[in-house]
Amino acid sequence: MARTLFITGASTGIGEATARAAATAGWNVALFARSAEKLEALAGEIGEAALALPGDVTDLAQIEAAVAQTVDRFGGIDAAFANAGRGVDKPGTEEGDPEEWRQVVDLNIMGLLYTTRAVLPELKKTKGTLLLTGSAAGRRHIKGSIYGATKWFVHGYGGNMAEEMQAWGGRCAVIAPGMVDTPFFDEAKPDKLKPEDVAAAVMHAIEAPARATIREIFLMPTN
Numbered sequence: 001m002a003r004t005l006f007i008t009g010a011s012t013g014i015g016e017a018t019a020r021a022a023a024t025a026g027w028n029v030a031l032f033a034r035s036a037e038k039l040e041a042l043a044g045e046i047g048e049a050a051l052a053l054p055g056d057v058t059d060l061a062q063i064e065a066a067v068a069q070t071v072d073r074f075g076g077i078d079a080a081f082a083n084a085g086r087g088v089d090k091p092g093t094e095e096g097d098p099e100e101w102r103q104v105v106d107l108n109i110m111g112l113l114y115t116t117r118a119v120l121p122e123l124k125k126t127k128g129t130l131l132l133t134g135s136a137a138g139r140r141h142i143k144g145s146i147y148g149a150t151k152w153f154v155h156g157y158g159g160n161m162a163e164e165m166q167a168w169g170g171r172c173a174v175i176a177p178g179m180v181d182t183p184f185f186d187e188a189k190p191d192k193l194k195p196e197d198v199a200a201a202v203m204h205a206i207e208a209p210a211r212a213t214i215r216e217i218f219l220m221p222t223n
Contacts, residue, residue: 004029006032009085017196028051076125108151138150176216177218
């Protein structure tokens with residue numbers, strides 16, 4: 001039976017590229033994001049192996065319902081990719097927008113925690129893999145970066161979850177890219193990483209043999 005990957009932030013960028021890569025590799029893909037239209041289009045392209053699940057990752061009940069739908073459709077979840085995230089338009093603490101901080105923390109931290117909570121019971125059944133989108137910004141200090149600080153949380157939490165999941169045969173990997181040419185940025189970054197590069201890292205982590213836990217993949221653009 002085909003394995004199943006649950007992806008948040010699945011409608012564009014890294015999430016979309018990962019959905020395509022996983023489907024090509026024979027996985028079922030459950031696609032969760034706010035943009036119903038984009039999700040339906042992507043699921044339509046992929047076909048029977050895809051399930052579109054429109055919803056808000058900052059709402060635990062919506063994530064739990066999507067996980068239940070995924071299990072109903074595909075029978076279980078073998079890997080989950082907590083990928084949804086955003087940056088800030090106004091950087092810094094003194095000049096930044098406190099309301100924007102709340103939105104970033106809700107998505108980058110609470111959304112990640114809600115996703116993990118919702119998928120863990122299913123991953124325990126399959127001894128599955130949890131993937132978290134970290135960042136180069138979560139591995140070094142950037143002047144006053146609140147976005148970067150949320151990614152430091154992801155890296156710390158990923159290590160903590162790897163320790164916890166190891167006890168029951170599960171795995172946790174942080175996928176930490178540098179600059180990627182995605183809609184995350186207002187301007188195109190054609191000389192940087194492509195979403196497909198990050199998707200390949202995800203596939204490496206979830207398809208590694210059971211004896212190997214890939215705890216972090218840190219990839220940077222060569223340029």
